[in-house]
Amino acid sequence: MTTPPEPTGGPPPYSTGGPPPYSTGGPPPRLPEGPALLEIRHAVRRWTAAHPSGDGVAVALSGGADSLALTAAAVAEAGPVHALVVDHRLQEGSDEVARRAADRALAFGCASARVLPVRVDGPGGLEAAARSARYAALDAARAGRPVLLGHTLDDQAETVLLGLARGSGPRSIAGMRDRDGPWGRPLLRVRRAVTERACGELGLQPYRDPHNLSPAFTRVRLRTEALPLLEQILGGGVAQALARTADQVREDGDVLDAVATDLRRAATTGDELDTEVLAAAPPAVRRRALREWLQVRGVSGLTDTQLRTADDLVGRWRGQGGVALGGGRRDARLVLSRRRGRLSVGFVTSQSGG
Structure with missing residues (x-):
């Protein structure tokens, strides 16, 4: 069995950052073929x-x-x-x-x-x-x-x-x-x-x-x-x-993501989303489109609960208020709101009545 040799002598065989790291050069040693x-x-x-x-x-x-x-x-x-x-x-x-x-x-x-x-x-x-x-x-x-x-x-x-x-x-x-x-x-x-x-x-x-x-x-x-x-x-x-289950779920998810991207593009007008276009889609596709759009708008750390509450502004609309999301500032919350059939994201401060 061939064991790769340990480096000996010369400068330190590694770098902790800064200038380009030391390198040995030359062909690598032949590995065993187990x-x-x-x-x-x-x-x-x-x-x-x-x-x-x-x-x-x-x-x-x-x-x-x-x-x-x-x-x-x-x-x-x-x-x-x-x-x-x-x-x-x-x-x-x-x-x-x-x-x-x-x-x-x-x-x-x-x-x-x-x-x-x-x-x-x-x-x-x-x-x-x-x-x-x-x-x-x-x-x-x-x-x-x-x-x-x-x-x-x-x-x-x-x-x-x-x-x-x-x-x-x-x-x-x-x-x-x-x-x-x-x-x-x-x-x-x-x-x-x-x-x-x-x-x-x-x-x-x-x-x-x-x-x-x-x-x-x-x-x-x-x-x-x-x-x-x-x-x-x-x-x-x-x-x-x-592992096979992961592969299968990922393949299905990739298809849904592609459909959701098309939906997001169709529903987007400027910085807003058209709820009528979204509402016509199945919930699984609609939520993916909504997640993608929110991420583009700077929302981070979106939880499943937040996403479903946000989706209620489309699928279960009853005049409810906005939904607070992740990615806000110290002095303001990032809020998803619905107005006149369109969704928008903006910062809301405590002084504005949240």
């Missing part, structure tokens, strides 16, 4: 064929099994690869974990590797704050390239279960896309166990994040308790079935 690593390489090959990028790709590398295996496969299949290692600084020694991951990226043959220290704070708890900080850092550092993420079929199954539990509708049940803006997910049809075996074929011991084992996090309990129990009760195949 079945797990080949499966991952084929997944990356399919993704790059469907989503070509002339300037190579970036890979979000944590040092865990999923991102390690993805990085190694990307070097072989996706052209110039630039590793981005986010240091959340939530645990003692996290800088050393990040440095080691960057070293391994260069040993695989990445064109460059950067360590991105972030500050984790903000609303929504630790998981949400860390995710927001991570994605912001990756987006800022990707230099226009797509960023490959190590989400697997198991992650997709967990996402679908979370969406079902929250009752947040088909958008959540549809799970993650293989390409969503700058984010690429080549491994959504690959099991997590395959990435573990691939690291074994590479002769590497992946980093085990303690947070990924803590029952304090809902996703961890889904992974370690709920999904194994469902597999036992239903006789296996649950993760694959949940």
Whole structure:
């Protein structure tokens, strides 16, 4: 088995931002051809064929099994690869974990590797704050390239279960896309166990994040308790079935979104929406058109309850007042109102009587 060499000597083999990061140059080392690593390489090959990028790709590398295996496969299949290692600084020694991951990226043959220290704070708890900080850092550092993420079929199954539990509708049940803006997910049809075996074929011991084992996090309990129990009760195949469900819901949703876009355009007059045109459409299409129009108008964080209350201004109109929405200012609320058969969005201050 051929193990990628560890970089030795010379300048630091990674960058923490600022000037262009150090790169090794030269051809990447030859990878072993075990079945797990080949499966991952084929997944990356399919993704790059469907989503070509002339300037190579970036890979979000944590040092865990999923991102390690993805990085190694990307070097072989996706052209110039630039590793981005986010240091959340939530645990003692996290800088050393990040440095080691960057070293391994260069040993695989990445064109460059950067360590991105972030500050984790903000609303929504630790998981949400860390995710927001991570994605912001990756987006800022990707230099226009797509960023490959190590989400697997198991992650997709967990996402679908979370969406079902929250009752947040088909958008959540549809799970993650293989390409969503700058984010690429080549491994959504690959099991997590395959990435573990691939690291074994590479002769590497992946980093085990303690947070990924803590029952304090809902996703961890889904992974370690709920999904194994469902597999036992239903006789296996649950993760694959949940992933297939996500694919089917997403395909249906894409069709509804296209119809809703046509409806939104037909109903839009200037900055307003014609309720008569909207009312003629089925509720599922109408709500999608309304959501799309509100997002264009600057509404953020729209909940299902808000959307349905907003839709009542069309489908259950009885002279009710406006609907307060997300995306307001400190001194004013963003409100959707109906007047003379048209919907409009505007700021309402407390002095104006709200």
